[in-house]
Amino acid sequence: xxxxxxxxxxLINLKKGDITICIALLLFSILGLFLPAFHAGNGAMVVVxxxxxxxxxxxxxxxxxxxxxxxxxxxxxxxxxQDGQARMLSATCLNQVCVRQSSISATNETIICLPNKVIxxxxxxxxxxxxxxxx
Amino acid sequence: xxNFLISLLIILxxxxxxxxxxxxxxxxxxxxxxxxxxxMNITAYGAHAEDAIxxxxxxxxxxxxxxxxxxxTSDIAKINQNKNQTVSEEVFHxxxxxxxxxxxTDGAFDIAIFPIVKAWGFTTETHQVPSDEILAELLPYTKAxxxxxxxxxxxxxxxxxxxxxxxxxxxxxxxxxxxEIFKAHNVTSALVNLGGNVQALGKKPDGSLWNIAIKNPxxxxxxxxxxxxHDKAVITSGPYxxxxxxxxxxxxxxxxxxxGKPAENNLAxxxxxxxxxxxADALTKxxxxxxxxxxxxxxxxxxxxxxxxxxxxxxxxxTKNLEDSFTLQSEDxxxxxxx
Numbered sequence: 286x287x288x289x290x291x292x293x294x295x296l297i298n299l300k301k302g303d304i305t306i307c308i309a310l311l312l313f314s315i316l317g318l319f320l321p322a323f324h325a326g327n328g329a330m331v332v333v334x335x336x337x338x339x340x341x342x343x344x345x346x347x348x349x350x351x352x353x354x355x356x357x358x359x360x361x362x363x364x365x366x367q368d369g370q371a372r373m374l375s376a377t378c379l380n381q382v383c384v385r386q387s388s389i390s391a392t393n394e395t396i397i398c399l400p401n402k403v404i405x406x407x408x409x410x411x412x413x414x415x416x417x418x419x420x
Numbered sequence: 421x422x423n424f425l426i427s428l429l430i431i432l433x434x435x436x437x438x439x440x441x442x443x444x445x446x447x448x449x450x451x452x453x454x455x456x457x458x459x460m461n462i463t464a465y466g467a468h469a470e471d472a473i474x475x476x477x478x479x480x481x482x483x484x485x486x487x488x489x490x491x492x493t494s495d496i497a498k499i500n501q502n503k504n505q506t507v508s509e510e511v512f513h514x515x516x517x518x519x520x521x522x523x524x525t526d527g528a529f530d531i532a533i534f535p536i537v538k539a540w541g542f543t544t545e546t547h548q549v550p551s552d553e554i555l556a557e558l559l560p561y562t563k564a565x566x567x568x569x570x571x572x573x574x575x576x577x578x579x580x581x582x583x584x585x586x587x588x589x590x591x592x593x594x595x596x597x598x599x600e601i602f603k604a605h606n607v608t609s610a611l612v613n614l615g616g617n618v619q620a621l622g623k624k625p626d627g628s629l630w631n632i633a634i635k636n637p638x639x640x641x642x643x644x645x646x647x648x649x650h651d652k653a654v655i656t657s658g659p660y661x662x663x664x665x666x667x668x669x670x671x672x673x674x675x676x677x678x679x680g681k682p683a684e685n686n687l688a689x690x691x692x693x694x695x696x697x698x699x700a701d702a703l704t705k706x707x708x709x710x711x712x713x714x715x716x717x718x719x720x721x722x723x724x725x726x727x728x729x730x731x732x733x734x735x736x737x738x739t740k741n742l743e744d745s746f747t748l749q750s751e752d753x754x755x756x757x758x759x
Contacts, residue, residue: 298421298422303422303426306426307425307426307429310429310430310432311429311432314432340459341452341459341461342461343450343452343461344448344450346448347448347449347450349450349451349452351452354454414631414646415631415632415633415643415646416611416620416624416630416631416632417461417611417613417618417620417630417632417633418613418616418618418632418633418634418635418642418643419616419617419618419632419633419634419635419654419655419656419691420616420634420635420656420658420661
């Protein structure tokens with residue numbers, strides 16, 4: 286078998302270096318197929334509530350900013366979602382404690398803006414099974 | 421030969437390179453935004469999702485511009501202002517559908533109840549309890565069947581004292597329109613939630629059904645259960661959505677058109693599940709008719725819709741078709757299958 290391979294290889298004039306390149310190229314191609322799978326999938330959500338009332342739910346897997354508007358329809362808080370993490374980008378509150386808090390990504394972690402009564406909490410879509418709520 | 425093999429390998433690598441930059445069927449695109457006085461979410465999957473979602477968001481804005489009572493240039497605002505108004509075919513058609521539903525539901529769904537909803541302050545969030553005198557004055561002019569439609573000229577005529585509001589049907593109509601946009605853009609999997617009105621397109625990218633939870637209208641767990649489905653709108657109405665308290669009494673927005681006051685019966689919420697989003701939205705107003713009449717209506721239309729009724733005494737009534745697709749999640753409730 287080995288001699289057969291050796292003969293074939295010499296026929297097509299393939300040298301050791303060529304073989305190395307071929308194997309390297311093949312490996313990279315196969316790796317490329319799997320790359321998209323490393324992106325965050327669905328699952329983790331950030332639930333936003335104002336004054337205890339559910340306001341919105343956004344996915345942690347898509348980079349985005351979410352504007353939170355209070356009763357008077359003006360923006361009171363803005364959340365930033367980036368690389369699977371959520372943080373308070375800005376807030377109208379005086380103490381800015383929420384903005385200084387480090388970003389959250391694990392289930393049940395929260396960032397609270399007490400003056401504006403805004404809570405953001407990471408959940409695994411509350412109930413893993415639920416896709417949306419009719420209310 | 422060697423060059424041929426290497427060329428082949430390079431082509432192979434390039435092909436894979438192209439594949440890995442192609443959007444996967446299960447790539448999710450989602451957007452949260454505000455419109456029609458509420459929070460909305462549109463989620464879609466696949467290569468065409470991003471474009472389709474943008475078109476959908478624009479469509480929501482367009483529809484709001486046509487139907488909102490708060491936008492002075494909308495067809496509906498013009499009807500209310502001028503009492504005699506020619507409108508677009510689209511608005512005319514939804515008015516026709518609304519009047520039809522008024523007749524079918526014996527007045528439970530009534531787009532002409534708007535002046536009374538305004539009197540209670542639900543349109544401006546400046547809540548107040550209107551006197552019986554005010555209600556008696558307004559009630560005779562709250563029948564949708566009194567709206568005169570001319571199909572030839574698309575002209576709408578209402579009495580001086582009448583006003584219309586399509587808030588009870590327009591979100592369902594909008595979610596339907598979004599489904600059409602998705603189909604036109606070759607999106608096969610999507611889910612929208614327009615202020616609590618849910619409509620699903622197809623199944624999830626992995627082929628499984630969408631699980632849509634029904635909010636618990638009473639105290640306790642967040643949901644009473646969920647329905648597993650595809651290609652359906654799931655729309656719920658209940659007093660918990662909009663209400664205010666005055667002198668120890670709770671007043672909600674689901675007005676009984678016979679009294680001009682919030683409907684009083686044993687129902688806590690009504691959910692309608694149907695492919696027709698507009699009808700599903702409108703028919704949740706069967707809430708004001710009470711459980712028995714609501715069940716009778718649904719029984720007569722069992723081919724077009726399914727329903728979930730939740731009562732104050734913690735019972736859930738579901739239509740037979742839902743038996744296999746409804747999963748009860750709250751221990752506080754008992755389940756009953758109707759017809």
